[in-house]
Amino acid sequence: MQEFSLSVPAPAEIGIMSIGVPKGSEIELDVRLESVIDGVLVSGTALVQLTGECSRCLDPISDELEVDLQELYVYEETDSRGRPVARTEQDDEDDDQRFVIEDHLDLEPVLRDAVVLELPLAPVCRDDCPGLCPQCGFRLEDDPAHQHDVIDPRWAALGGALESSRGTIDQTDTGIDKEEG
Numbered sequence: 332m333q334e335f336s337l338s339v340p341a342p343a344e345i346g347i348m349s350i351g352v353p354k355g356s357e358i359e360l361d362v363r364l365e366s367v368i369d370g371v372l373v374s375g376t377a378l379v380q381l382t383g384e385c386s387r388c389l390d391p392i393s394d395e396l397e398v399d400l401q402e403l404y405v406y407e408e409t410d411s412r413g414r415p416v417a418r419t420e421q422d423d424e425d426d427d428q429r430f431v432i433e434d435h436l437d438l439e440p441v442l443r444d445a446v447v448l449e450l451p452l453a454p455v456c457r458d459d460c461p462g463l464c465p466q467c468g469f470r471l472e473d474d475p476a477h478q479h480d481v482i483d484p485r486w487a488a489l490g491g492a493l494e495s496s497r498g499t500i501d502q503t504d505t506g507i508d509k510e511e512g
C-alpha cells in the first residue's frame with residue numbers, strides 16, 4: 332500500500348455550464364493505492380476550487396469542493412506471452428472499467444465524474460440570494476424594497492379587457508334583477 336498527497340493543476344473542462352473547476356487551478360489529492368489481486372484500488376479525496384455564476388443574481392461564485400474518489404484499476408489483459416492485449420478505442424468508450432496502463436493510473440476521468448456529480452445544477456452565491464427583479468433586472472439585494480408601481484402597457488391593456496367584461500356581467504345581472512322585480 333502507498334499513500335500520496337500531491338497538488339496538481341486542474342485539467343480543462345471539469346464542470347457544467349454554470350460552475351466548474353478553472354483550468355490550471357490547484358487540485359489537492361490525498362489518495363491511497365492498494366495492491367489487490369486484479370490490479371490497484373485507488374481511494375481518497377480530491378479538493379478542487381470552483382468558480383461559477385449565481386443562478387439567481389449572476390454574481391461570480393468561488394468555492395471549493397471535496398469529493399471522494401474510489402476506483403479499481405485492473406491490470407491490462409495479457410496474451411500468452413505476457414504482452415498487453417491491444418484494446419480498441421471502442422472498448423474504452425463502451426466499458427467503464429479502468430486499467431493500469433504501463434504502470435500508470437489515469438485519475439482524470441474518475442476525478443471528473445466525481446466532481447461533476449457533486450456540482451449544483453443551479454448554484455447560488457448564498458442560500459437566500461434574492462436574485463434579480465424579473466421586470467427590470469435590478470439586483471434585489473441592493474434594495475429589498477424595490478418594486479414597480481407602473482404597470483407594463485401590455486398588462487394595462489389586459490386590465491382594460493377585464494373591466495369591460497365585468498361591465499357586461501353587471502348588465503346581465505341588472506336584467507335578471509328587472510325580471511325578478
Ligand SMILES: [Zn+2]
Binds near residue numbers: 389461
Ligand atoms: Zn446570488
Ligand SMILES: [Zn+2]
Binds near residue numbers: 466468478
Ligand atoms: Zn425592477
